[in-house]
Amino acid sequence: MKILITGGSGLVGSAIKEIVHFENEDYKKKSLKNENEYVFISSKDCNLTDIDITRDYFSKCKPDAVIHLAAYVGGLFRNMSEKIKMYEINTQINYNVLKVCDELNINRVLSCLSTCIFPDKTTYPIDETMLHNGPPHFSNDGYAYSKRMLEVHSRMYYENKNRLYNCIIPTNIYGKYDNFDLEDAHVIPALVHKCYLAKKNDEDFVVKGSGKPLRQFIYNLDLAKLILKVLFNYNDKEPIILSVSEEDEVSIGDVARTIAKWFKYEERIKFDCDSADGQFKKTADNKKLMTLFPDTEFTSIDKGIATTVEWFNITPDYLIRK
Ligand code: NAP
Numbered sequence: 093m094k095i096l097i098t099g100g101s102g103l104v105g106s107a108i109k110e111i112v113h114f115e116n117e118d119y120k121k122k123s124l125k126n127e128n129e130y131v132f133i134s135s136k137d138c139n140l141t142d143i144d145i146t147r148d149y150f151s152k153c154k155p156d157a158v159i160h161l162a163a164y165v166g167g168l169f170r171n172m173s174e175k176i177k178m179y180e181i182n183t184q185i186n187y188n189v190l191k192v193c194d195e196l197n198i199n200r201v202l203s204c205l206s207t208c209i210f211p212d213k214t215t216y217p218i219d220e221t222m223l224h225n226g227p228p229h230f231s232n233d234g235y236a237y238s239k240r241m242l243e244v245h246s247r248m249y250y251e252n253k254n255r256l257y258n259c260i261i262p263t264n265i266y267g268k269y270d271n272f273d274l275e276d277a278h279v280i281p282a283l284v285h286k287c288y289l290a291k292k293n294d295e296d297f298v299v300k301g302s303g304k305p306l307r308q309f310i311y312n313l314d315l316a317k318l319i320l321k322v323l324f325n326y327n328d329k330e331p332i333i334l335s336v337s338e339e340d341e342v343s344i345g346d347v348a349r350t351i352a353k354w355f356k357y358e359e360r361i362k363f364d365c366d367s368a369d370g371q372f373k374k375t376a377d378n379k380k381l382m383t384l385f386p387d388t389e390f391t392s393i394d395k396g397i398a399t400t401v402e403w404f405n406i407t408p409d410y411l412i413r414k
């Protein structure tokens with residue numbers, strides 16, 4: 093099988109690349125060849141907002157399956173300030189990918205949603221059946237509505253054209269290869285970069301918001317393994333949540349303290365309570381995942397942050413997105 097991965101240069105795409113690399117090394121050791129070929133693309137290979145470029149690239153590549161990760165992505169503060177871009181770019185990308193895959197008779201597309209697109213006012217834990225049961229949190233509605241339509245669009249191809257187009261719903265993701273931009277990144281990479289600079293410049297380590305909101309974080313290499321399992325073994329039309337358990341939900345304050353611990357800079361944490369907190373929580377249920385794949389294991393947040401901080405510290409500056 094030839095598998096095309098859009099968003100192949102991002103946090104999740106790079107993690108799949110690493111997993112596939114080690115998978116291939118294992119095959120080599122056994123003098124075997126991986127039956128699957130993986131092609132990782134970024135916006136430089138193919139601008140997915142342009143349907144002609146997308147059609148041209150996909151028709152030359154001829155994949156049997158697509159893992160669709162590409163998106164215009166950012167943390168709470170980018171989601172609030174760039175709602176129109178979040179909606180328009182992601183809608184264009186998602187429409188073009190599904191439309192072109194159908195035109196070219198590519199029968200398998202696994203697309204990526206996010207738990208931040210669930211309804212804001214809801215009961216907890218949130219499960220896969222609740223995706224469209226009310227408006228998303230106002231802070232990221234541009235991104236959320238666009239992603240919800242990706243789920244709707246995939247389901248319509250499944251129902252009317254028998255295409256195996258379905259979606260995963262990961263929680264907050266973090267790890268090596270992330271975008272560490274100070275303003276636009278998600279909380280873990282932004283705080284890793286901020287703590288690094290605070291220590292270097294002997295300044296306070298400032299965390300935005302109260303630190304009270306709760307999140308479930310999944311390490312990108314754990315998610316990468318799950319995505320490959322889902323691609324080959326999950327054929328339902330409903331999406332599937334990819335998440336650590338409810339018990340492993342942590343506060344932003346705890347995450348900040350863990351980052352500071354690994355930088356040995358715990359004394360100078362300050363919470364900027366004038367900054368937005370975003371959604372208080374979006375606790376997701378991983379029952380479906382654990383029923384289907386009971387051997388799933390997760391990296392602890394402490395170990396995952398340690399690895400991410402170490403990677404940030406040893407990786408040459410020009411290789412880090414920031
Ligand atoms: P990321 O690190 O920001 O990477 C985004 C990827 O999309 C990059 O490979 C980027 O290519 C590509 N891309 C962006 N615009 C493109 C365009 N116009 N044409 C082609 N490719 C384009 O994102 P990520 O964190 O890996 O996210 C992967 C998926 O997970 C996304 O669908 C996201 O919505 C979802 N998700 C993320 C999180 C999270 O916490 N990060 C949580 C839940 C769900 P370039 O490198 O060339 O820009």
Ligand code: GDP
Pocket residue numbers: 166167168169208264274275276277278279280282283298299300301302305307344367368369370371
């Ligand atoms: P979300 O989970 O979709 O809301 O996205 P984020 O990864 O951006 O996490 C947002 C939460 O982390 C909010 O409670 C923010 O107040 C908090 N936070 C603290 N410092 C930062 C920061 O420097 N950047 C971001 N993005 N969030 C921060």
